[in-house]
Amino acid sequence: MKHIKTYEAKHIPKFNIGDPVRLKNDPTNQFYLIDGYDYRKNEYIKDICRLRKYEDKDKFANKEGFFSWYLEEELESIPKEELLMKKFNI
Numbered sequence: 001m002k003h004i005k006t007y008e009a010k011h012i013p014k015f016n017i018g019d020p021v022r023l024k025n026d027p028t029n030q031f032y033l034i035d036g037y038d039y040r041k042n043e044y045i046k047d048i049c050r051l052r053k054y055e056d057k058d059k060f061a062n063k064e065g066f067f068s069w070y071l072e073e074e075l076e077s078i079p080k081e082e083l084l085m086k087k088f089n090i
Contacts, residue, residue, distance in 0.1 A: 013037065013047075013072070014072045014075075015034045015049065015072065015075065015077065016034065017034050017035065017036060017037075018033060018034060019033070019034045019077060020032070020033055020054060020077070020078045020083055021033070021034060021049075021051070021075040021076060021077055021078060022075070022076060022078055023070065023074055023075060023076075024074055024075065024076050025074075030053065030054075031053070031054035031078060031083070031086060032051040032052060032053060032054060032068075032075075033051065033052050033053075033054055033057050034049050034050070034051065035049075035050045035051060035052040035067060036049075036050035036067075037049060037050065038050060038069065047071060047072045047073075048069050048070070048071055048072075049069070049070055049071070049072055049075060050067050050068075050069055051067065051068050051069070051070055051075075052066045052067055053066060054086070
């Protein structure tokens with residue numbers, strides 16, 4: 001366990017939990033929220049984000065109901081203006 005903790009301490013997350021993000025190469029322009037992190041199984045590096053659809057942010061999920069997993073490098077943050085446009089259907 002000591003080996004895993006040394007790698008975990010070095011990881012600086014690109015996004016915080018609750019940040020709105022989207023996939024870089026997604027033509028549907030779907031918005032997500034960061035809901036958690038997980039480790040790569042072989043390298044023990046904490047860089048896999050657990051995502052929840054933005055529309056489902058206030059719903060409760062049973063087990064893995066609303067979640068999907070992506071690497072941090074596949075995600076980009078959403079500007080506040082775009083988030084407000086989606087919220088008010090502009």
